[in-house]
Amino acid sequence: MxxxxxxxxxxxxxxxxxxxxxxxxxxxxxxxxxxxxxxxxxxxxxxxxxxxxxxxxxxxxxxxxxxxxxxxxxxxxxxxxxxxxxxxxxxxxxxxxxxxxxxxxxxxxxxxxxxxxxxxxxxxxxxxxxxxxxxxxxxxxxxxxxxxxxxxxxxxxxxxxxxxxxxxxxxxxxxxxxxxxxxxxxxxxxxxxxxxxxxxxxxxxxxxxxxxxxxxxxxxxxxxxxxxxTAMREYIHLQVMVDESMTSGALKARVKAEIESHGTGNIYKVILRGFRDPDILFDLDSMDAYGNIIEMADETKPAYDYEKLMEQNADNLLGKFIAKFMGSDEDSVEYQALYEGVQALLEER
Ligand SMILES: [Mn+2]
CATH class of the missing domain: 3.60.21.10 (Metallo-dependent phosphatases)
Incomplete structure (x- = not known):
């Protein structure tokens, strides 16, 4: 049977x-x-x-x-x-x-x-x-x-x-x-x-x-x-690692290639991780080459040059703030405080 x-x-x-x-x-x-x-x-x-x-x-x-x-x-x-x-x-x-x-x-x-x-x-x-x-x-x-x-x-x-x-x-x-x-x-x-x-x-x-x-x-x-x-499509959570050398255009090409290798017939949630160039802005709306991305989550962090920023700002709050947290482990709360604090202080200017 x-x-x-x-x-x-x-x-x-x-x-x-x-x-x-x-x-x-x-x-x-x-x-x-x-x-x-x-x-x-x-x-x-x-x-x-x-x-x-x-x-x-x-x-x-x-x-x-x-x-x-x-x-x-x-x-x-x-x-x-x-x-x-x-x-x-x-x-x-x-x-x-x-x-x-x-x-x-x-x-x-x-x-x-x-x-x-x-x-x-x-x-x-x-x-x-x-x-x-x-x-x-x-x-x-x-x-x-x-x-x-x-x-x-x-x-x-x-x-x-x-x-x-x-x-x-x-x-x-x-x-x-x-x-x-x-x-x-x-x-x-x-x-x-x-x-x-x-x-x-x-x-x-x-x-x-x-x-x-x-x-x-x-x-x-x-x-x-x-x-x-037997399903016609699959939902895939796709993690794409970003580095400081990546422009918005380069990221778009990377996302497209990743989707091609996992199947263009599938449906994607794309999660960006890693460190991005602080000067670069990712145009997330332009990344959906195949019309199969339902969500893009940008969890990247700006890759600041802390040494240089600290030197340039030795006499103000930003420099002192960086000095306080410099050298902390990349997975630590202190490191998170460092880049979020630097981001906030830079945006205030
Ligand atoms: Mn039921």
Whole structure:
């Protein structure tokens, strides 16, 4: 039995994207789901498991129709999903009345429900959110009945406001695999037992690292799990070191080259560090050659020639101030006081 586990697709969101992608990044979430569907069809995957937050907010009727269209293209794969805290089952949610294609099995109850696939000797268990927050540790009492060859739990949560998870209890729950959603960074909760697939596409500039799917296989004797990166883009925090010889133009060329080497399709927060020529002004607005920088943080410090400044100002406050802090270690608070104090005193002039 082959399955693909995804989570937190957040269809309907408009993630931070940089100039080039701001118009299309929302559509890319749909495209990314479409590519998962294509993979399921190509590989004749038995089950596609979606562990909550397929939508970013209450889905519109037309959005459910679009998702259903994607699922309806599958000639073999069965789709099982639960609803998470973002797309929770409001009283008037379209989820409650929508008619899905026959290969789609929503587990919409608030109480543990199950869908059985006798041809796969497999059952999938899960329940959905009917509120934005659920603070009770509802998975603590969930156990596998052990009536099927393979028993899988679909679960969404893992922080204090969204069904806190107890590792030990999950470990002893008897499920063969627990397909988790809610935490956006892909990670193993219990080895060979429970994984967060992570958001299908990264949605926030701090959501760095790879994103994708979990592909699993059960044979008669063993289970294998594999995380496969599939996201169309990645958020990268790029540190660029600056030195005193660098002009604004040179920095622009450096940032461009760094982005080329890390991939122009990715989205960047650029952090400038090091010492800059005090006479040079970096034109940060001119650095976005590929339209994929969402933030530039200048944390550089001016590289003052303290010796020379001290000599020239021996008879005034600036000279005396420098003399007081000269020679302190570059990582120390005194050094920080030195350059910030010098900067302040120079600006006052
Ligand atoms: Mn969630």
């Amino acid at each position: 082959k399955f693909i586990h995804i989570a937190d697709v957040h269809l309907g969101a408009a993630p931070e994207a940089g100039k080039s992608y701001s118009e299309t990044r929302g559509q890319e979430l749909w495209d990314s789901l479409g590519r998962v569907i294509d993979r399921c069809e190509d590989e004749q995957t038995d089950l596609l498991l979606i562990a909550g937050d397929m939508f970013h907010r209450q889905p519109l009727l037309r959005e459910l129709k679009e998702a259903n269209f994607l699922f309806s293209k599958l000639s073999h794969t069965k789709v099982v999903f639960i609803v998470g805290n973002h797309d929770y089952l409001k009283a008037d949610s379209y989820y409650r009345t929508f008619t899905w294609n026959e290969n789609v099995y929503p587990l919409l109850d608030r109480r543990l429900d199950c869908v059985e696939f006798p041809e796969l000797d497999t059952a999938v268990f899960g329940f959905s959110y009917d509120a934005r927050e659920i603070t009770e540790p509802l998975y603590d009492d969930v156990t596998a009945p052990r009536e099927h060859g393979v028993e899988i739990l679909l679960a969404h949560g893992g922080d204090e406001k969204h069904i806190p998870l107890n590792k030990e209890k999950l470990k002893n729950s008897g499920f063969d695999y627990i397909a988790l959603g809610h935490i956006h960074k892909p990670q193993i909760l219990l080895p060979d037992k429970a994984m967060f697939a992570g958001a299908l596409e990264p949605l926030d500039k701090n959501d760095t690292g790879m994103h994708g799917i979990v592909a699993g296989t059960f044979t008669d004797t063993e289970m294998s799990l594999e995380f496969i990166p």
